[in-house]
Amino acid sequence: MNVPTMAEFMAEGKQPEVLFWVGCAGSFDDRAKKITKAFVKILQKAKVDFAVLGTEEGCSGDPAKRAGNEFLFQMQAMTNIEVMNGYGIKKVVTTCPHCFNTLKNEYPGLGGDYAVMHHTEFLKQLLSEGKITIEGGIYKGKRITFHDPCYLGRANDIYEAPRDLIQKLEVELIEMKRCKRNGLCCGAGGAQMFKEPEKGNKDINVERTEEALDTQSEIIATGCPFCNTMMTDGVKNKNKEATVQVLDVAELIANAQEL
Amino acid sequence: MQYLPNILFALLLFCGIGFFVINVRKLIRNIQLGRKTDRSDQKGQRWRNMARIALGQSKMVRRPIAGVLHIIVYVGFVIINIEVLEIVIDGLFGTHRALSFMGGFYGFLIGFFEVLALLVLIAVIVFWLRRMVVRIPRFWNKEMKGFPKNDALYILYFEMVLMILFLTMNATDVHFQEANSGNVISQFITPWFQGLNPATVHAIERSAWWLHIVGILIFLNYLYYSKHLHILLAFPNTYYAKLTPKGQFDNLASVTAEVEMMLDPAADPYAVTSEEEADGVPEKFGAEDVFDLDRIQLLNAYTCTECGRCTSVCPANITGKELSPRAIMMKTRDRLEEVGKNIDKNGSFVPDGKGLIDTIKPEEIWACTTCNACVEECPVSIDPLSIILAMRRFQVMEKSAAPQELNAMMTNIENNAAPWQYNQLDRLNWKDEE
Numbered sequence: 119m120n121v122p123t124m125a126e127f128m129a130e131g132k133q134p135e136v137l138f139w140v141g142c143a144g145s146f147d148d149r150a151k152k153i154t155k156a157f158v159k160i161l162q163k164a165k166v167d168f169a170v171l172g173t174e175e176g177c178s179g180d181p182a183k184r185a186g187n188e189f190l191f192q193m194q195a196m197t198n199i200e201v202m203n204g205y206g207i208k209k210v211v212t213t214c215p216h217c218f219n220t221l222k223n224e225y226p227g228l229g230g231d232y233a234v235m236h237h238t239e240f241l242k243q244l245l246s247e248g249k250i251t252i253e254g255g256i257y258k259g260k261r262i263t264f265h266d267p268c269y270l271g272r273a274n275d276i277y278e279a280p281r282d283l284i285q286k287l288e289v290e291l292i293e294m295k296r297c298k299r300n301g302l303c304c305g306a307g308g309a310q311m312f313k314e315p316e317k318g319n320k321d322i323n324v325e326r327t328e329e330a331l332d333t334q335s336e337i338i339a340t341g342c343p344f345c346n347t348m349m350t351d352g353v354k355n356k357n358k359e360a361t362v363q364v365l366d367v368a369e370l371i372a373n374a375q376e377l
Numbered sequence: 378m379q380y381l382p383n384i385l386f387a388l389l390l391f392c393g394i395g396f397f398v399i400n401v402r403k404l405i406r407n408i409q410l411g412r413k414t415d416r417s418d419q420k421g422q423r424w425r426n427m428a429r430i431a432l433g434q435s436k437m438v439r440r441p442i443a444g445v446l447h448i449i450v451y452v453g454f455v456i457i458n459i460e461v462l463e464i465v466i467d468g469l470f471g472t473h474r475a476l477s478f479m480g481g482f483y484g485f486l487i488g489f490f491e492v493l494a495l496l497v498l499i500a501v502i503v504f505w506l507r508r509m510v511v512r513i514p515r516f517w518n519k520e521m522k523g524f525p526k527n528d529a530l531y532i533l534y535f536e537m538v539l540m541i542l543f544l545t546m547n548a549t550d551v552h553f554q555e556a557n558s559g560n561v562i563s564q565f566i567t568p569w570f571q572g573l574n575p576a577t578v579h580a581i582e583r584s585a586w587w588l589h590i591v592g593i594l595i596f597l598n599y600l601y602y603s604k605h606l607h608i609l610l611a612f613p614n615t616y617y618a619k620l621t622p623k624g625q626f627d628n629l630a631s632v633t634a635e636v637e638m639m640l641d642p643a644a645d646p647y648a649v650t651s652e653e654e655a656d657g658v659p660e661k662f663g664a665e666d667v668f669d670l671d672r673i674q675l676l677n678a679y680t681c682t683e684c685g686r687c688t689s690v691c692p693a694n695i696t697g698k699e700l701s702p703r704a705i706m707m708k709t710r711d712r713l714e715e716v717g718k719n720i721d722k723n724g725s726f727v728p729d730g731k732g733l734i735d736t737i738k739p740e741e742i743w744a745c746t747t748c749n750a751c752v753e754e755c756p757v758s759i760d761p762l763s764i765i766l767a768m769r770r771f772q773v774m775e776k777s778a779a780p781q782e783l784n785a786m787m788t789n790i791e792n793n794a795a796p797w798q799y800n801q802l803d804r805l806n807w808k809d810e811e
Contacts, residue, residue, distance in 0.1 A: 121808040140804070142795040151807040158808075172805035176794030184747050185783050186663065186769030188629045190790055192636040197794075200640075223625035228633065268748040273624025296690075299753050303692040308747030312786035312796055316744035319697030326692075 121158060123172040124205045135167040136240075137207045137232075139221065141214035142177050143343035149350065150213075150343035156372035157213050157237055163377055164249040168211075174201050180216040183224070185309040192228065195220075199230035209233045211240040213368060215269035215342045216307075222274070236270055238280040238341050238367050245286070254288030255374035262289045262370075263335040265326065265349060266301035267342035280341050280367050287374055292333040302326050304340075304348035311344050327352025331362065338364045379471075386468035386590075393594030400601040404679060407717040410726075414671040416617045423616045426758070431615040436756040440686070443507075446500040450536065453497035454608070457490050457543065464590050474553065484558030491547060491562040498540040505533045515685030518694075520704040525683055528603050535599070539592050546585035549578050610680040611757040617673050618758035623749045626766060631660050663770025666732035667713045670767060677759040678710035687751035687761060693744040700744035702751035702761035708736040709764060734768065742768045743780055 127134050138161065143150040161168050179194035202210075210232045212218050222234035235243075244250045262284055270276050277298045284291050296302045305315065305322030315321055327349055330338045338349050343366075350364045365373075416423075429435045434451065438444030466475040477483045508516045508529065516529070547553055548566035557564070570578050600606050607614075664670050687702035688694050694701050712733050720726050745765045752760050772778045779787070786796045794801045 119808045121805070123805070140807075142797070145804045145807060146795060146797055146799045151810070154807055170805065173802050175804055176801065177790045177796060179790070181796050182787055182790055183626060184766070184769075185779060185787065186766065186771075186773035187779070187787055188632045188662065188770055189636060189774060190787055192628065192632050193639070194790060194794070196636055196640055219622075219624040223622050224628060227628045268746070268750075269624050272749040272753050274622050300690070300750075302690075302695075303746045303748035303750065305692060305746060308745050309783055309786065310746050313743075313780050313782040315696075316693070316698045316700070316740050318693070318699075318744075322692045322696050322746065325696055 119155065119158060120162075121172075122169045124169045124174065124207075125172070127169050128205060133206060134169040136209045136211050137202070137205075138168045138170050139178075139210050139212035139214075139217055140170055140175060141212060141217045141343070143347075144213055145175070147343060147347070149346060153213055153343055153346070153366040153368055156366065156377070157368040159372050159377040160241065160244075160250060160368060160375075163375070164244050166244070166249070171201065178217040178220040180220045181309040181312060183220070184307070191224075195225055195228050195230065199225060199228055202230060202232065207232055209235075211235045211237055213237045213341075213343065213366070215267040215273070216344065219269040219273050236274075236276060236279070236341065238270070238283060239276060241368065241371065242279045242282055245283070250371070251375075252283065252286035252371055253374060255376065257337070257370060257374050258288045260289050260337060261292055261333070261335040262287070262337045262339050263292050263294055263330050263333040264297070264367075265294070265304065265330060265338055265340040265345055266298060267340060267345045268301070268303050268307050270341055271301055272299055280339070283367050283371065284339055287370060289337075292335055294329045294333055296329060302329065304342075304345040304352075306344035306348045311347075321352075321355075323348035323352040324355050327356055331356060331358060336362060337370070338362060339367055339370060340364065341367050383469060383471050389591065389594065390465065390468070393597060397597050397601075400598070403717060403721075404601060404606075406720075407713050408672050408675045408679065410668055410713070410716065411670050411672040411675040412668075414673055416673065419620055422620055426618060426620075427612055427616040430618075430756070430758060431611040434756075436754075436758075439754075439756075446503055449493075449496045449500040450504075451608075453493040453500075453540075456493055457497075459486070460490050460543070461590070461593060464586070468590065474550075477556075481558065484556070487547070487553075487559030488561040491544065491559065494540045494543050495562050498537060498544075501533050501536045501540070505530070505537075508533075515689040518685060518688055518701055518703070520701055520707055521683070521685070525604065525707065528605075529683065531599070532603060532605050535592065535596050539589060539596070542585045542589040542592060546582055546589055549582035549585065551575070551578065551582075604681065604683045606679050607682040607757055610676065614676055614680040615758045617676065619760060619763075623752055626763075629662065629770075632662070661771075662774035663772070664764065664767035665734050665771045665775065667709065667716055669771070670709070670733075670764060674709070674760070674764055674767070675713055677761075677764075678706050678713055680757055681706040681710065681759055682757075683707060684756070686754045686756065687759070690750040690754045692746055692748060692750065698740075698744040699738065700741045705737060705741065705761045705764055706759060709733065712736055734771065737764075737768060739772065739778070741765075742772070 140154055144154040176198055177194050179191035182194065183191035210221055215236060218234060218236045221232065245252060264280055264284055266277065281291060303322060304326050340346055340349060346364055346366060353359050353362050353364055434448050437447050463474065463476045467473060507513050544563050544566055547560060547563035549570055554560055554564065554567050661669060667675060683703055685703050691700060691702050716726060719729060742765050747762060749762060752762055789796050789798050793799060
């Protein structure tokens, strides 16, 4: 795919409209890379003038900060801010709610002030500007439930953007028992993604997957690469991978338009 | 001699309120053991939050049954206190129903109080049933054994007794019943005392009156020792609560200074000293004890009424982990009280070789997913997550005691700017992969 970098833009003396912050999962995790590519396909279809940092991007510092390592977080943040300010970046969109939260809320205090959007907000904006159209396609009539990522929902009060997009797919959106501000975490946040859970009687992702399966949905939609991993593992744990898919909102839209 | 009851009453009132004031001062002193934090911004928003969340109970009613019952008890508690004003006047000046000169309006008021008293009594009985018969799980978590469990019951019993005394007092007040204005509930209790001689009925009325005011003073003074301080502290607590997005964790300014120095090759390593270091006190990162928490966090600990809504929505607790956000608040308060007693005894704090990290264990703080469900749920805007984060910071930055896998993750971020072991130069490879 043709994905321009900020360095390339700079070499041509140009400035893209928006920086797509890919994030570590979106760059390296095989499952999350598919989300990245789906989002890029939509951006290209909508002719959005965007660029990525590529090899100049580094971890936002979210897992370090939430694990209590403020030094490492601020090292990462300041390094990234230096790069982004060097390119004069004003607007950022990201497919990861953790990067979204960190860049939006925690970078300004360290000198990094950008208009940061989660990709579901960005897609909704493209839709309202008429730059993309969303139709049901292969998903028309299917039952879909949406799992709220904590760092999108409770952390930043964004509940409607992903739901509005899903509704456009002409599907039946079924809410889980615990949803929106009462949504149950997938179990990955606060750096839990990178460690074994503490001793307990159940894994959080299994608990959450059971709630999702209770809705009898064929698709569990989410908007976070880490939630995606946790829910996918949960579906496997319940031996439902043949009948239930876990997909990002960007993938749903890209697949429905056969991008 | 005829003034003896008045003198006794004045003395009782003085002691009751005086003792309460002493405890309030102790409470303020203990909260001030925490670090200063600036929440003087956005006053308008803070007042609105207090009005909506504390005064308006907006988060309580998210659980409708408990919410509505709680509003009854809360409104009853606030409004019946107008009656206490009359009791105080009568007690001090030897009058009887001093406010009854208001005539019909007085009848209306007392009638209103009587209805409320009955509703409060019913609500409190339902609360007791929810706890002891329905056994709602959040009242039976393991941190609710012993005193915390009994504490909750004592408060319910107290409220029951106070309401019964209020209604009895009115029912046995012959003049009040004869006036037949405002005795909407008590008139149905009066017949129970028929057949007793007037002196006995009068004695019951006097006893109920005295026990009611003594009970209120005891309750007032029990507050500080109980979980029930929320009836006062919910107001400052909602006022001072965090206003930034829930996902936004504070950036430690002390760290910023050092990181800026590390990243700037031209920096003079001896030039930068943080404020505290300039005072000769070495900077400590994160929280090891209550002194390292901020005053809002300590106020949070005193405000918590142990309802357990936080714990009932905590993903870690739901799946059987050791972490309970309520226990975090209870342990913080217990430790703060322990420190306070140490100061009472010794004049100033004498190190006791203990700290918050001895009661809040690593398996608790490392089970948190930072999902903010507990913060969202708390009806009085307590933030258990901020204490968990402060304690993680201490574990990681002061003790280098992060779980092994997290150390690996952090090493990866340091070495290759990703939590996994991938080369930063491969970050854009996805664009050419199929």
